[in-house]
Amino acid sequence: MFAVRGIRRLSTTAPRKEYPTSFISHLRTQKLNVFNIGVAFLTLSLSSQMVSYKQRYEAVQGEKEQLSEKVEVLEKLVLDLGGKLPDDEALEKAKEAAKEAEAKALRDREEEAKALAALTGDDKKGKKSKLI
Incomplete structure (x- = not known):
């Protein structure tokens, strides 16, 4: 069924x-x-x-x-x-030299930015400092 x-x-x-x-x-x-x-x-x-x-x-x-x-x-x-x-040692030395050069370039850029900020910061004195 x-x-x-x-x-x-x-x-x-x-x-x-x-x-x-x-x-x-x-x-x-x-x-x-x-x-x-x-x-x-x-x-x-x-x-x-x-x-x-x-x-x-x-x-x-x-x-x-x-x-x-x-x-x-x-x-x-x-x-x-x-x-x-080039063997592995030479490749490692080249990588280290590239890293050092990059780090030095980064430090130089940061120093330039700080020097530029210091120069522009002296020019902008507030109104209160001019009055005193």
């Missing part, structure tokens, strides 16, 4: 809507109101941004591969000409 009810229920139910295969076909089945239009606009906007970021990422990856190939060729050329490649 239960099997008969199950068969009857399956045969009398309305056919299910097919699941949309694309966003555009999904939009065709939706009501046209401000919310759905906004959601559609945001979805299309985000998908276009994702596509553009993916293309940029792939372009950067391609450039990175080309640069690594060029570095390999240059390293081979240096070795063929009798030179030697």
Whole structure:
């Protein structure tokens, strides 16, 4: 008896809507109101941004591969000409020297800013100090 009810229920139910295969076909089945239009606009906007970021990422990856190939060729050329490649110690020394130079430049800028502030601060005296 239960099997008969199950068969009857399956045969009398309305056919299910097919699941949309694309966003555009999904939009065709939706009501046209401000919310759905906004959601559609945001979805299309985000998908276009994702596509553009993916293309940029792939372009950067391609450039990175080309640069690594060029570095390999240059390293081979240096070795063929009798030179030697810098080792880890030389790289560390170069990084430290760059950090020191950057810190010195930052200190110099701060000193210039303080000196400039001191010069401009003396010129601007208040009315009370002029009266006394």
